[in-house]
Structure formats: structure tokens, C-alpha cells
Amino acid sequence: xxxRILISLxxxxxxxxxxxxxxxxxxxxxxxxxxxxxxxxxxSDKIWSYEEIAFRExxxxxxxxxxxxxxxxxxxENIGDIxxxxxxxxxxxxxxxxxLGEFDALPGLSQATVPYKQALNEGGAGHGCGHNLxxxxxxGAATAIKELIESGELExxxxxxxxxxxxxxxxxxxxxxxxxxxxxDVVMDWxxxxxxxxxxxxxxxxxxxxxEFKGQAAHxxxxxxxxxxxxxxxxxxxxxxxxxxxxxKPSVRIHYDIQNAGEVVNVIPDYARxxxxxxxxxxxxxxTVYEQVKRIAEGAAMMANVEYELTLISGIHEVLVNTTGxxxxxxxxxxxxAIAYTDAEQDFAKSIQQxxxxxxxxxxxxxxxxxxxxxxxxxxxxxVGDVSYVVPTIRLRATTAPSxxxxxxxxxxxxxxxxxxxxxxKYAAEAMARTMVDLFDDADLRASIKAEFAEDLGDYEYExxxxxxxxxxxxxx
Numbered sequence: 001x002x003x004r005i006l007i008s009l010x011x012x013x014x015x016x017x018x019x020x021x022x023x024x025x026x027x028x029x030x031x032x033x034x035x036x037x038x039x040x041x042x043x044s045d046k047i048w049s050y051e052e053i054a055f056r057e058x059x060x061x062x063x064x065x066x067x068x069x070x071x072x073x074x075x076x077e078n079i080g081d082i083x084x085x086x087x088x089x090x091x092x093x094x095x096x097x098x099x100l101g102e103f104d105a106l107p108g109l110s111q112a113t114v115p116y117k118q119a120l121n122e123g124g125a126g127h128g129c130g131h132n133l134x135x136x137x138x139x140g141a142a143t144a145i146k147e148l149i150e151s152g153e154l155e156x157x158x159x160x161x162x163x164x165x166x167x168x169x170x171x172x173x174x175x176x177x178x179x180x181x182x183x184x185d186v187v188m189d190w191x192x193x194x195x196x197x198x199x200x201x202x203x204x205x206x207x208x209x210x211x212e213f214k215g216q217a218a219h220x221x222x223x224x225x226x227x228x229x230x231x232x233x234x235x236x237x238x239x240x241x242x243x244x245x246x247x248x249k250p251s252v253r254i255h256y257d258i259q260n261a262g263e264v265v266n267v268i269p270d271y272a273r274x275x276x277x278x279x280x281x282x283x284x285x286x287x288t289v290y291e292q293v294k295r296i297a298e299g300a301a302m303m304a305n306v307e308y309e310l311t312l313i314s315g316i317h318e319v320l321v322n323t324t325g326x327x328x329x330x331x332x333x334x335x336x337x338a339i340a341y342t343d344a345e346q347d348f349a350k351s352i353q354q355x356x357x358x359x360x361x362x363x364x365x366x367x368x369x370x371x372x373x374x375x376x377x378x379x380x381x382x383x384v385g386d387v388s389y390v391v392p393t394i395r396l397r398a399t400t401a402p403s404x405x406x407x408x409x410x411x412x413x414x415x416x417x418x419x420x421x422x423x424x425x426k427y428a429a430e431a432m433a434r435t436m437v438d439l440f441d442d443a444d445l446r447a448s449i450k451a452e453f454a455e456d457l458g459d460y461e462y463e464x465x466x467x468x469x470x471x472x473x474x475x476x477x
Contacts, residue, residue, distance in 0.1 A: 022441055025148055026332075029433035032144035033426060040140045040429070041422050043067055047132035048417045051105045051125040054165035055473045057084045060103040064088075064135055064162055071143045072150070073160070080174035081470050082164060087180065088139070089159040090146040095446060096157040097439050098187040098391070099142050099432060100384065101135030102166045111413035115351030119410075126413035130192025130400050133416055133425040135162065137190065137398075140429040145436050154440040159184065163383075170208075170314045170383035173464045174471040176390055184391045186325065186439050186449055189384050190428045192416065193397035194405055196338060197368035198326045200395075204253065204279040205286040206381040207315035207465060211237060211297045215306035217270040227268030228306050231261040234272040236300035241276075241293060251376055252289055253279040275313075281377045282318050283465075313472065315465030317385040320456055321373050324448045325394035330370045332434040338365045339399055339427050345420050349402035352411050358404030363420070380407075389462045392453040396431055400424035 033040075043063055050059040061084040065075050068088035079085040109126030110119045120126075127133075142160040149158060161180065165171035181187070191199065213234050218227030241254055248254070256276040262269030278293055280286035294310060301308035341349075346362040353360045387393055400423075401415040415421045438445055 022437055025153055025437045025441070026434045028148060028153075029144035029437060030430055032147055033140055033429045033433065036140050036143060037426055039067070040136050040425060044132050044136040044422065044425055045417060047103055047136065048127050051110060051121065051127070053107055053125050054104050054168035055082065055084060055171070055471075057104050057164050060084075060135070061086060061162055061164065064101065064103065064139055067139060068160065071146065073142075073146065079180050080171070080178035082171055082174055082473060084162070084164040085171055085175055086162040087159055088142070088162070089157055091149040091155075091157040094156055095185040095440060096159060096183050097145070097436050098159045098161055098181065098184045099138045099436070100161050100163055100187060100189045100387065101138035102131040102163050103135040104131055104164055104167050106167055106408055109408070109410055109413050111410040113414050113417040115348050115414060116355050117410045126410065127416045128408040128410070128412045129167065130412055130416045130421060131166070133192050133400055133421050133428075134190065137425040137429040138188070138432065141188070141433040141436065144429070144433040145440070148437070154437070156440050158436070166383055169472055169475070170316050170386075171471070172383040173314055173316070173386055173466045176386055177464055177466065181387060181391050185446055187387055187391050187393045188432045188436060189387070189393055190396035190398060190432060192400035192412070192421070192424060194399060194401050194403045195368055195397055196333065196366070196399045196427065197397050198330045198333065198370055198395070199397045200321050200323065200326050200371050200373050201379060202281065202318040202321060202373065202377045203379050203385060204251070204281060204377060204381045205283040205316060205318045205385065206277055206279045207286060207290050208277050208313040210311045210313060211274050211276060212309045212311070213237075213272045213301060213304070213306050214308070215268075215270045215304070218268045220266045220268050224268060228270070229268045229304060230272040230306050231269050233300050233304035233306040233308060234258065234261055234274050236303050237274065237297050240296035240300055244292065244296065248289055249280065249285065251281040251285070253277075254289070254293065279381055312465070312467050316381055316383045317389050318377065319382070319385045319393070319395070320388040320453070322388075322392045322394060322449055322452055323373075324445070324452045325392060326370060328438050328445060329394050329396060329431065329435045332431055332438070333367045336427070336431060336434070338367050339423050341365055341420070341423070348418070349420065352402055352414065353404050356404065356406055356409070356411055361403060363399060363402045386462075386464060389457070389460075392449045394435065396428060398424040398428035398431065
């Protein structure tokens with residue numbers, strides 16, 4: 001017993017100075033983010049107002065790069081031949097810790113900062129996934145770490161990744177293909193949410209493709225027998241998909257958007273196009289469904305007596321969860337405590353909930369406990385999944401909208417342009433910066449994270465699901 005007590009005292013004596021130094025650095029990153037806060041709000045609001053969609057985020061990328069340069073980062077542009085993809089880094093040598101930042105908006109979601117539906121720019125885009133907050137918070141966290149490297153308190157390289165086109169084309173895939181993550185030890189990531197918690201769910205693998213049907217135009221009344229209707233092929237394709245839904249696993253999602261099915265009613269159309277997505281809990285399951293959907297497209301073309309062409313846009317993996325990294329992030333959340341909200345913010349949240357017919361409970365100010373990773377995943381998809389297959393990735397969700405808010409909707413846009421969103425942005429920046437202090441300062445933690453990653457990856461060889469050639473910047477799809 002005495003022996004154990006002596007060992008415990010010895011370990012405490014050895015570890016106490018290191019823990020004290022880490023706590024001091026975590027206080028410093030909090031101070032840094034407090035100091036940056038007004039600038040981060042301004043940056044986030046600019047990106048919110050630019051409302052730029054996939055691969056067109058020119059102003060948003062420039063605003064982030066300007067902030068990075070002003071804070072002493074080295075900026076590298078045009079990563080993966082994408083004009084709006086870039087990195088901003090500071091320091092040198094190992095470890096290299098990365099942090100992801102998205103900034104693209106969604107079409108048709110323009111919204112003012114009011115708790116009812118009101119377009120800011122009719123027909124315009126909007127940040128219905130909170131990406132104006134995402135990239136800004138991550139760059140704020142990177143800046144706080146940069147200051148510690150600059151002062152000599154930490155050693156290594158901090159690298160911010162400006163990652164465009166998450167909502168449509170999945171820009172990270174081409175950044176990975178360009179080798180942008182090859183030398184990174186660990187990556188931090190976050191996403192706006194209605195909860196504050198460590199993200200340990202895998203999401204869904206996804207494949208994104210377009211099917212085009214080509215036939216022969218003719219007069220719809222005078223000589224329809226001379227026509228071969230491309231829209232017939234499209235309709236038979238969607239009918240086949242919808243019958244197939246009965247025979248897929250509960251984790252599967254198939255959805256589509258009809259982009260062209262003719263122009264006028266009195267012409268048999270010779271061209272039709274449909275954008276289609278298939279998802280499942282992992283890539284293997286998703287590919288099985290994708291192969292059947294391809295056969296459905298072929299059968300539809302045969303029945304309609306038209307030609308068809310299937311074009312891969314891109315595809316993404318599910319997320320490979322790193323539990324060791326998640327536990328480190330959880331400890332920092334619990335040390336920080338939950339976000340506090342004013343009465344006015346709670347009233348705004350309740351008005352949002354009323355407008356979308358959800359219980360008017362406001363925002364729950366709490367930190368969720370660390371969850372078990374579900375065997376059958378749910379939710380959406382993200383190209384962060386592909387990053388997690390090439391480098392260990394730690395993920396956070398921070399509250400930027402009230403519970404029950406439909407994501408990818410006007411309600412998220414409204415919250416992302418006012419103080420509820422701003423507070424979640426600041427919280428995420430501090431939580432990630434605190435965790436990055438641990439990653440830089442604790443070699444054993446990094447080694448454990450990497451060991452888990454290697455074990456989980458096993459002999460799987462990552463291959464991006466992208467067509468050959470350049471990224472689809474300016475694509476008609």
C-alpha cells in the first residue's frame with residue numbers, strides 16, 4: 001500500500017508541471033479567442049452575406065485568406081486545382097496539426113436574421129448549414145495556436161484548410177488527391193449543430209452521379225411515332241428506383257433531382273437529365289445499391305428505346321471515428337462548461353421553433369455526454385469522411401441553432417447571422433484550440449490516436465471516388 005502511495009506521489013510530482021503548463025496555454029488560447037471575437041463575428045457575417053455556393057466561394061475564400069495573412073500565416077492557394085481551396089499555416093516541423101474550415105452556402109436559402117421566413121435576397125443562396133461559422137471558428141482556433149507557436153510555448157506546424165464545395169462536389173476529395181494531407185498527424189473538425197457534443201457517429205457514405213437520356217425529338221401531336229422520348233427514359237428510371245426502395249436496408253437513402261425533362265409540352269424531348277445520390281452506412285453497402293441503380297438506368301433506356309449516359313460526379317466515405325481523440329475533446333468540453341444564452345436569444349430560439357412547428361423549449365445549454373458509436377448510422381454525409389480515412393480526425397458539434405430546427409433551411413441561416421450562431425462559433429474555436437494544445441504538447445496522446453487509426457484502418461487502401469481529370473469547377477451539373 002505504501003509502495004503504491006509513493007508511486008502516486010512521484011507521478012503527481014512529475015506530471016504536475018506539465019499539466020500546469022497545458023492549463024496555462026489553454027487559458028492563453030481562451031484569451032486569444034476572446035480578443036479575436038469581434039473580428040471573427042465580422043468575418044463570419046461577411047461570409048454569411050456573400051452567400052456563395054460550391055466552387056464559387058471567391059469572396060469568402062479571399063476574406064478567410066486575408067484574415068490568415070493579417071495574422072502571419074503562410075497561404076498556399078489553388079490546392080488540387082480548385083481556385084477557392086487553400087491552406088494557411090504557421091510554424092515548422094512536426095507535429096503537423098490540421099484544422100478544417102468550410103465556407104460554401106446552399107442555393108435558394110437566402111434569409112434575413114429574423115425568426116420567420118423572409119428572404120434577404122429573393123432566390124439567393126444562404127448558409128443553411130452554418131458554414132460561415134465553420135471556417136471562421138476554425139481559423140480563429142488556428143490563430144490562437146499560432147500565437148503559442150510564435151511565443152515558443154508549442155513546437156510544430158498548425159495548418160488551416162480552406163475546403164470549398166462540401167455541399168455539392170466535395171472539394172476535399174481533390175485536395176486529398178493533391179497530397180494536401182500527406183504529412184498531417186491529426187486533424188480537427190467541427191460542424192454547427194443544435195447540440196454541443198463530441199461527434200462520434202459515422203454518417204453515411206454517398207455516391208453522386210448524373211444520368212442523361214438522349215432520344216429523338218418530334219412533334220407531340222403530328223408525328224409522335226417518329227420521336228424517342230428521353231423523358232420516358234427518365235420517368236422509367238425514377239419508377240425503377242422507387243420500386244427498388246422496398247428492397248434496400250433501412251440505412252440506405254436514394255434521392256434525386258430532375259434537372260431537365262423537356263422544354264415545352266408539344267415537343268417530344270430528345271434530352272433529359274437527373275442528378276442522383278445513393279447513400280448507405282458504409283462504402284461497401286453503398287456500392288451494392290449503386291450497382292443496382294446503374295442497372296435500373298440501363299433498363300429504363302432500353303424500355304424507352306433511348307440512349308443513356310451515366311457520369312460520376314464524386315463519392316464520399318463514411319467517417320472513421322477516432323475514440324481516443326474524441327475522449328480528449330470531451331475532457332476539454334467538460335472543463336469549459338456549456339454556452340450561456342440571454343433571454344433575448346432564448347426568445348429568438350423559441351420563435352424559430354414556433355415558426356417550424358417544433359416544441360418551444362428554446363436552447364438547452366448543456367454538454368452532451370460522450371456517446372457510443374452507432375452500428376447502424378443515420379444522418380447526413382460529409383467529405384470529412386474521406387479525410388478521416390487518410391489522417392486521424394477528431395470532430396465536434398457546437399450549438400448554433402435551437403433544438404428541432406430543420407437543417408439546410410432558412411431557420412439555420414437566420415441563426416447563423418446573429419448572436420446564437422456567433423456564440424457557437426466562439427465556443428467551437430476555443431474547444432478545438434484547447435484540444436490542439438493537447439495534441440501539440442502530448443506526444444503520447446498523438447501516438448495513441450495514430451495507433452487506433454492504424455488498427456481501425458487495417459489493410460484497407462483508401463481510394464477517392466472521383467473521376468479522372470480536374471475537379472468539376474464550373475460544371476453544368
